Amino acid sequence: MVKLDNVTEGVLDVINDNKFSQTGAFNLRENGTSICHGDSEHIKIKKKTDKPGIDIYIDGKTDGEAVYIPVVLSKSGMTDLVYNDFYVEDGADVRIVAGCGIHNSGCNESRHDGIHTFHVGKNANVRYEEKHYGEGNGTGARVLNPVTNIFVGENSVFTLDTAQIKGVDSTVRETNVELGKDAKLYVTERLMTDGEQKAESNIEVQLNGEDSSAQIVSRSVGKGNSVQTFHPNAIGNSKCQAHIQCDSIIMDHAEVGSIPEIRAKNIDAAIIHEAAIGRINDEQLLKLRTLGLTEEEAEEVIIQNFLN
């Protein structure tokens, strides 16, 4: 077992909920290199030979297993670009826990760009969890620009659970999904920005297969002078159903923009979206304050409740 330093341990605890251990199928990338990895009976991880990153092969007999592939950047001024490809065979049931944490205690920008591509076969069930987090008292920016490409085969279910907890100065998220026949997509996106942080999230879902469906729920809180823009886009190319919902709480001097796009190209495409931006609920705030909480504590309770 590889000995990890305190900074890496601390970051891993946050992005992987204290669950990361060097057992089963896993790969830990630290400051641009894979420092430890393991395979399991059904999940094999191979280092790419043509570019940075790994190929993860999940066989059809995988049944509820989890694979951890966290990334930690603790060197200030580093730019890390990685390509991870996931090959999920027909019938597999898998949970993939990614996540990236940047600890920047220097004055230079630390940046991680993860390009993740999922090739999902038929009748599979994939849950992909990803937490983004920044920390460190340096003045250097913590930047995360993930690109996620997802191809979902016939009758498969793909669940994308993505959260940007805090401390990320700048992010541009690009998520592209193509759904086959009877394929289902569930996206839950949670995002919090503060200070001078900027966040942009673009999600494009092509509902290509008959009876495919997509549900996107995005919840965000903008504090300080931060700026957020959401642009989920559902395109119905066949008989399909999609529902997009974006809700944001705006605080302080933050700016939040929401541009959900829906496009029906087939008479049997049924697409709905809803979005709302508003301030924190004053009645809830008052109620919690009468229970003895300070204004800050009451706000924190409401925000965590809203995001979870």
Add this chain to the structure above:
Amino acid sequence: MVKLDNVTEGVLDVINDNKFSQTGAFNLRENGTSICHGDSEHIKIKKKTDKPGIDIYIDGKTDGEAVYIPVVLSKSGMTDLVYNDFYVEDGADVRIVAGCGIHNSGCNESRHDGIHTFHVGKNANVRYEEKHYGEGNGTGARVLNPVTNIFVGENSVFTLDTAQIKGVDSTVRETNVELGKDAKLYVTERLMTDGEQKAESNIEVQLNGEDSSAQIVSRSVGKGNSVQTFHPNAIGNSKCQAHIQCDSIIMDHAEVGSIPEIRAKNIDAAIIHEAAIGRINDEQLLKLRTLGLTEEEAEEVIIQNFLN
């Protein structure tokens, strides 16, 4: 009174609901020139000297009066560009009925671009109605690209009622609105496309004034191979409220896109949007058919009901 030809009379009946008469304040533009006009006690119309178009002065004592300013294009292959400016004084209550009809029986494109600008003072009430319509058995396209700029002063109400009835081959609508303190905007947009028609509507509302509000309701029906795109955008720059709702029925091989954008730049901006695209309600259709209507008749009833 100027004698009008049958084509112009027929088009006017459609776009002005049989209400146009050469009395009170009015201006009729036919094939690029104003062919008749009249003033009233409180509403004066002056021809522009620097460019095509008119200035319409509506004084503060105007109380419920209507002014008609229709445009008819019956010459095939003609491009008509016109600038109309409306100066609405504090306290005026006025109804402005515009509308443009193109009769194209030739093989060349007929096009009308109306640039309308509204300068609305305080405590005024303005209702602006506009119907767009195309007819004629020529192969030449009927094109309408209206630009509408609206500045609404303190405590004024502006209602924009716009409808594209049928027969318009291509349209790109640009509507820009700035709202002052306590100003209210109501927009109702109705649009029907068929065949190879294309329609795009962009509405940007800047809610600048404290306690300003905007309500945008857009309803559309896409038939044939037609393509529609809606892009309403509400930007909350102060304490304000906005609600955008877009509903579309998709039929045949039509394509409908809806991209309502909301952006809150102030903690007290509350903005909501909702949109839905789907096919015609099958239950309603069945019900009407059991009452003896043909499928076409039943569809027509549902569509007219949805648009009105």
